[in-house]
Amino acid sequence: MREYQRELAEPVFQGKNTVICAPTGCGKTVVALAICEHHLKVKGKGAKVVFMATKVDVFNQQYKLFQDHFQEKDPDIRIDGLCGNQGDQLSMKVVMENNDIIVLTPQILVNAMAGGEIPSLSCFSLLILDECHNTTGKHPYNIIMTSYLDAKLSKEQNGQHLPQIVGLTASVGIGSFKNQSEAENNICQLCASLDSRIISTIHTNTDELQSYVHTPDKEFFLVEKRHTDPFIRIIHDIMAKIEGLAKTVYNIESLSAIENRDYGSQKYEQWIVDVQKKCRVLQLKDQEEESRVCRALYNYTEHLRKYNDALIINEDARTKDALDYLSVFIQQVKNAGHDETEQRLTAYFDGQQGVLRGLSSGGQKENPKLDMLQYILEEQYRQNDETKSVLFVRTRALADALKSWIEESDSLKFLKPGVLIGRGHKSSQLTGMTLNSKKGVLDSFKSFDNQSKILIATSVADEGIDIPQCNLVLMYEYVGNVVKMVQVRGNQSMHQSINQSINQSINYSASQSQSINQSASHSVSQSISQPVSQSINQSASQPFSQSASQSASQSVNQRVSQSINQSINQSASQSTSQSVNQPVSQSISQSVSVSW
DNA sequence: CACGAGGTATCAGCCAAGCC
């Protein structure tokens, strides 16, 4: 164990409830293993440890690590793991009685407690919560901790010992905080939820930490919009015509209060949703007339929606991708019922299709954003053709579009892009990827003999999943939050990536909203240009300085008691908040400050 | 009039459980 890891574990060794906060990639799992070992040694037969991971992927990783570790150290220690995906469940009760260490996904524990298999948390002597920043709202973690606080605050519990709580996280500051006080509030809330008075970070061994955790380079690229784009004009024309048609059926302007809807914007999509919702409850006199109008309006708006989508795709990818998207939709319409209205609608598209095809196949310049992306990739692979990249995008449609763009580009098709997306949702038509197919993509990307050099991903791959070989991360119009960025960084640098990691981001500021977007990514970049460990440890050198933190400690104190009172109120118990109240503020003002 | 807080809708995702 490294010195800084010992430092992180120190308060836990003293038996205190602790939140351990350290950057990804520094070996928090090693700390967790050491804590278990120490705990088993001290408690002897009375020890019963539960380790929880929020996701099945992570659960599998950690479970295997625990098994391997203790197999080597002390084969007498019994370990078992339970997660939801295993079909035939062993009884939680049996598992608990026959093992010293139990690895779980938290829902299992919640279920077992609800079902009475586990009478109380006092059965355990140590709870470890991985990714403990999830302890909010109705997350299973919070349900467990609510029950813990319940037990702690009820008098009957006096005779029994509640388990020690240890939380692990890369960053306490998850949540939508915008400023210092919200961040503090958030942290206090978390500490209260975890009944923890200590946030353990690395104070003294920062140099050693720096030598293990690598900070990547970051670059931002600004790209201009296309100067002229006939595609947009043509689509606008079609949309205007469809709106005109719709107006002959019903006064659609009276249906929605949403104004200033521009073609190709999210607001337009909202307007469509609104109109569709309203037209279901039109309340016309004639029932038949009503269903006819409703049906027609639905058809019109559905087409408008697709054209709107196409404009959005056109914005970030090739015109061809947008056109393909429309073609698929039109073809679907034709294959289905295809009544009179729809025939007229598809005729609009067919009328322009020749021109549009012409635009997408030749004359028109491709999207400048893609030019920039192509340039970056070409440069990178010229310098090092062993590079493995992950390209983050916001939507699935864009992931598909970029995949086909790379495959059809002569200078880039050697990259053999893979796509990693999530499961999908009941409302969306797109079928997502199952857990196994994701695993397959990930494995083939990780293996070196495979030809795939780039992985296009939505936000699935950003948290907790470990892609050690990756040394180039591209964010294509993708502004993640701080936590995500930190974890992305951690993931790249894990196991010492072959090359220096470069973290690049393609954005462009043309309209105002986009320049705001840009400044947001800047502030993100600034906040991570100081690694989290630094901003937390060297609080004196940060904007939120020591004196400030002292003067703020009063208000922090108040907030803590508030948040604790809240969680007490939630758990509907009589308050004995004084016992929990005071120490939290101290440890927070000492050890945590988040720069913004 | 500008700004921020609060609410809503949509996107993205996760897990467990039930169905075929």
Place this chain on the structure above:
DNA sequence: GGCTTGGCTGATACCTCGTG
């Protein structure tokens, strides 16, 4: 065993309303 469903999460964008 794979697929779907239901309940949960957070992030973002937008609207509305209150306040200075």
